[in-house]
Amino acid sequence: xxxxxxxxxxxxxxxxxxxxxxxxxxxxxxxxxxxxxxxxxxxxxxxxxxxxxxxxxxxxxxxxxxxxxxxxxxxxxxxxxxxxxxxxxxxxxxxxxxxxxxxxxxxxxxxxxxxxxxxxxxxxxxxxxxxxxxxxxxxxxxxxxxxxxxxxxxxxxxxxxxxxxxxxxxxxxxxxxxxxxxxxxxxxxxxxxxxxxxxxxxxxxxxxxxxxxxxxxxxxxxxxxxxxxxxxxxxxxxxxxxxxxxxxxxxxxxxxxxxxxxxxxxxxxxxxxxxxxxxxxxxxxxxxxxxxxxxxxxxxxxxxxxxxxxxxxxxxxxxxxxxxxxxxx
Numbered sequence: 001x002x003x004x005x006x007x008x009x010x011x012x013x014x015x016x017x018x019x020x021x022x023x024x025x026x027x028x029x030x031x032x033x034x035x036x037x038x039x040x041x042x043x044x045x046x047x048x049x050x051x052x053x054x055x056x057x058x059x060x061x062x063x064x065x066x067x068x069x070x071x072x073x074x075x076x077x078x079x080x081x082x083x084x085x086x087x088x089x090x091x092x093x094x095x096x097x098x099x100x101x102x103x104x105x106x107x108x109x110x111x112x113x114x115x116x117x118x119x120x121x122x123x124x125x126x127x128x129x130x131x132x133x134x135x136x137x138x139x140x141x142x143x144x145x146x147x148x149x150x151x152x153x154x155x156x157x158x159x160x161x162x163x164x165x166x167x168x169x170x171x172x173x174x175x176x177x178x179x180x181x182x183x184x185x186x187x188x189x190x191x192x193x194x195x196x197x198x199x200x201x202x203x204x205x206x207x208x209x210x211x212x213x214x215x216x217x218x219x220x221x222x223x224x225x226x227x228x229x230x231x232x233x234x235x236x237x238x239x240x241x242x243x244x245x246x247x248x249x250x251x252x253x254x255x256x257x258x259x260x261x262x263x264x265x266x267x268x269x270x271x272x273x274x275x276x277x278x279x280x281x282x283x284x285x286x287x288x289x290x291x292x293x294x295x296x297x298x299x300x301x302x303x304x305x306x307x308x309x310x311x312x313x314x315x316x317x318x319x320x321x322x323x324x325x326x327x328x329x
Contacts, residue, residue, distance in 0.1 A: 050130025170226025219289030
């Protein structure tokens with residue numbers, strides 16, 4: 001017994017054990033709010049963009065467990081089909097479908113929406129989850145800066161193309177995955193498309209602010225239709241979105257940073273919890289225009305409350321997408 005006590009008191013053993021335990025409990029704490037309410041989604045139809053990995057895949061997995069019919073809208077069909085097969089195997093829910101959607105292409109978005117409408121006449125929840133982060137400057141197929149184009153404009157068009165089905169199915173919901181990064185963003189009204197200058201972080205923050213502004217403006221325009229729309233911050237999540245972080249692109253960076261990511265960042269499953277809360281919680285049936293984090297309503301930045309900026313962004317998004325109306329009919 002004394003030998004065991006000596007071993008436990010040995011600094012070489014004691015301190016690593018204390019540090020390891022501290023990291024474990026800190027990791028548990030950092031996972032944030034969890035959506036634990038039981039719901040039955042049998043008979044309901046969902047679309048989740050960016051559904052083959054990370055938060056999107058975990059969102060589909062949980063909805064599938066609850067009996068929902070889910071359309072996984074993804075750019076990479078090989079990965080989408082593999083993810084779909086894994087989800088079906090785990091849940092035994094055969095109503096999971098993989099469909100091609102490239103949010104950097106208006107043609108692809110229109111093709112996806114038209115194909116969905118040929119297959120379904122109802123849509124209960126649209127989860128605009130897909131995104132890119134901190135990527136080098138590039139343009140979508142339609143000439144829009146990639147982060148703004150994929151994170152906001154592509155989802156703006158997709159949402160509009162599906163509004164008629166959402167209204168027909170009401171009560172229904174739209175969930176826009178934004179980020180806390182919106183608080184650091186601003187809408188550059190003089191250079192919205194980053195033609196004069198470009199910052200990876202600035203463009204990302206602008207696109208996430210655009211998600212919140214779009215949500216708040218759309219909520220006003222959808223009042224009385226039975227369609228709600230809310231945005232959310234999933235948390236700092238260890239997913240493939242981090243692939244453009246330079247210090248993670250070498251072995252030394254991986255060695256040094258990975259333990260911190262493991263401790264301080266959410267898993268993809270935990271990152272999906274607020275999306276599930278916004279999409280499924282029965283208490284939110286009539287709640288619209290809000291922003292959630294850790295399964296709770298949170299305040300947004302001052303810039304996200306600017307109605308004039310929201311109208312400007314809406315008008316510019318209409319011009320880009322050709323939606324061609326300032327009112328949602």
